[in-house]
Amino acid sequence: MPILLLLFILTSIAATVLDLVLRARQAAHVARHRGAVPPGFAEAVSLAEHQRAADYERARLRLGAAASLFGLAVALGWAVFGYDALYGVVEQWVAPGLTRSVLFLLAAGAVSWVLGLPFAALRTFGVEQRFGFNRTRPGAFALDKLKGAALSLGLGVPLLYGLLWLMRQPGPWWVWAWLGLVLLMLAMMDAYPRWIAPMFNRFTPLDGPLRDRIEDLLRRCGFEASGLFVMDASRRSAHGNAYFSGLGRAKRIVLFDTLVASNNEAELEAVLAHELGHFKLNHILIGLLQTTVLLFLAFFAIGWLCRQPWLLPSFGITHGDDALALVVGVLVVQAAGPLLGIAANWLSRRHEYQADDFARRMVGAEPMMSALVRLARNNASTLTTDPLYALVNFSHPPVPLRVQRLREA
DSSP: OOHHHHHHHHHHHHHHHHHHHHHHHHHHHHHHTTTSOOTTOTTTSOHHHHHHHHHHHHHHHHHHHHHHHHHHHHHHHIIIIIHHHHHHHHHTTSOSSHHHHHHHHHHHHHHHHHHHHHHHHHIIIIIIHHTTOBOOOHHHHHHHHHHHHHHHHHHHHHHHHHHHHHHTSSSOHHHHHHHHHHHHHHHHHHHIIIIIGGGTOOEEEOOSHHHHHHHHHHHHHTOOOSEEEEEOGGGTBSOOOEEEEOSGGGOEEEEEHHHHHHSOHHHHHHHHHHHHHHHHTTHHHHHHHHHHHHHHHHHHHHHHHHTOTTHHHHTTOOOOOHHHHHHHHHHHHHTTHHHHHHHHHHHHHHHHHHHHHHHHHHHOHHHHHHHHHHHHHHTTOOSOOOHHHHHHHOSSOOHHHHHHHHHHO
16 A cells, blocks of 8 residues: 555544544543532523533534544545546546546535535434424425535636646646635625625614614724624524624624524623624634635645645556646645644634633623523533543633633633
């Protein structure tokens, strides 16, 4: 077996084993603490709610472990024989050229999309349904998937033609590909809330006393928004959330209707103050710069790999095409994903603490603590998390640590 393929297999297996071990630690930790609500939370969270959160977490961990093993099998299948076999099928039907390369990539994407559907359905109609969070009907679920696929095709096909055309040109094609993707990413931050999100949800302008309260908060924070909206998230899920989107004057604030229904005005103000903190403390800009740098490094590595004559033979691939080099290069670079993810999660957790501190200064500690506990309770988020699992996987600090920090501030 070629050495590069062997290293890829061993690395993929090691990453999956680590993921399974961490999931097992988390499940065991949650089970050990299932019998009692953590100190300091007994007044806000009942034992029944705590146990429901523990059971929900363990169910999600089991499904995640199965998905992780399945993902490993799919990745190894693609690497060992799948890409070469699929290309062999495509080349029998399509003449050499850009179209053959694009159709190969579309076929590979379609196979991966179909393989992922069962786990998406199990998550929605299995775990989420069992614990009372799912409000999506099978028809709406299928329509959402088809809309997403159509959108991906509409945007992706022209981009694939452009990318593969660049790869056939002399010079560092990856620089132009990286720059194009960064510009597209910035454009999508403005386009998504205006045109894409309304394809999936309905957005209603926020009115009433809550709007007045939020606008006062925005003035105190020196923040300009193009609109305040409530999204009909309850059509699909009972989970509550809020988010900001857009750039510049196109920034808009979106509240899930489930969040508005389950939180009082002080808690909603605290949640938004936290999100405003991310903007005021330049976390959004830092995140964009971080993504831009990581994309640059990824494109550099992929660009270098794609130019190496040994890349495809190292994976036992007998055909030669830039599209094959691209998917194999991406496969190799993705192996570094877990390590980069740990570093990114560390920075994200630090930013969450800072945004909590900003919210405390703007609205006080009590509303922020109350909002965190209510969100955890309503979303069935466990309050007993294994520290090592959280260190590797969590982009947000566990709620008990965030509440403790607010209490001690």
